[in-house]
Amino acid sequence: MEDASAEEQQRLTYQQKLKAAVHYTVGCLCKEVxxxxxxxxxxxxxxxxxxxxxxxxxxxxxxLELFARHAKRxxxxxxxxxxxxxxxxxxxxxxxxxxxxIAQVNLEQKAKKKKKPESGNQxxxxxxxxxxxxxxxx
Amino acid sequence: MEGxxxxxxxxxxxxxxxxxxRDKKTRVSTDAVQLMxxxxxxxxxxxxxxxxxxxxxxxxxxLGALGMGGPQTSQVHxxxxxxVRGVRQAQAEDLPCVxxxxxxxxxxxxxxxx
Numbered sequence: 001m002e003d004a005s006a007e008e009q010q011r012l013t014y015q016q017k018l019k020a021a022v023h024y025t026v027g028c029l030c031k032e033v034x035x036x037x038x039x040x041x042x043x044x045x046x047x048x049x050x051x052x053x054x055x056x057x058x059x060x061x062x063x064l065e066l067f068a069r070h071a072k073r074x075x076x077x078x079x080x081x082x083x084x085x086x087x088x089x090x091x092x093x094x095x096x097x098x099x100x101x102i103a104q105v106n107l108e109q110k111a112k113k114k115k116k117p118e119s120g121n122q123x124x125x126x127x128x129x130x131x132x133x134x135x136x137x138x
Numbered sequence: 139m140e141g142x143x144x145x146x147x148x149x150x151x152x153x154x155x156x157x158x159x160r161d162k163k164t165r166v167s168t169d170a171v172q173l174m175x176x177x178x179x180x181x182x183x184x185x186x187x188x189x190x191x192x193x194x195x196x197x198x199x200x201l202g203a204l205g206m207g208g209p210q211t212s213q214v215h216x217x218x219x220x221x222v223r224g225v226r227q228a229q230a231e232d233l234p235c236v237x238x239x240x241x242x243x244x245x246x247x248x249x250x251x252x
Contacts, residue, residue: 025144030182049182057178058158061155061157061159064170065161074163077170094180095176098173
């Protein structure tokens with residue numbers, strides 16, 4: 001019986017940590033906008049926004065999981081995220097564009113990694129292959 | 139591109155999502171995590187804050203803000219442009235601060251749109 005409540009306690013502490021991290025990030029974002037537009041945000045507003053964001057994540061997460069499961073996948077991918085953004089046309093457009101940007105950046109990064117063996121010798125090629133294998137496992 | 143100012147860290151986004159999964163086997167691809175970070179960023183910066191400005195600027199109270207949903211929504215949804223437009227208007231009205239009252243007004247529409 002006590003184990004269950006201890007577990008619950010742990011879960012709540014973990015949640016608190018995540019909430020704090022969200023609050024910090026939201027605070028940073030608000031500061032940026034405030035500085036950019038010469039506008040102020042009260043502390044309560046920042047706290048409220050971060051609370052809402054945290055709760056909205058629950059909805060997002062559950063939806064994403066269901067979308068992936070519907071597609072008979074256990075890994076959520078970018079198509080699921082795009083579906084999440086369907087409610088507003090320009091939001092969807094923005095997200096789709098961001099997706100392409102991200103894909104482009106990742107593609108370029110991969111291309112850079114693959115170029116290394118060409119300039120080095122076989123040993124270098126092997127160590128790069130090893131590093132990539134470790135990355136995919138970890 | 140991602141270095142533009144503050145944003146949600148990938149690890150945080152990943153943990154936030156995994157917290158609410160019902161199936162332990164569910165995972166998120168790295169691209170999806172990055173995209174979700176953008177999504178959350180818009181949620182905070184693009185919508186909450188922008189609508190806060192616009193609500194105060196229109197001097198709306200309570201239910202009046204709910205009515206803002208219609209024609210205004212299409213304006214608000216173009217993330218980059220609307221932010222600049224909305225803020226300019228807000229500044230013209232000489233706003234000192236965006237407070238919880240303003241947020242309360244914009245919250246219903248914000249959640250409906252997301």
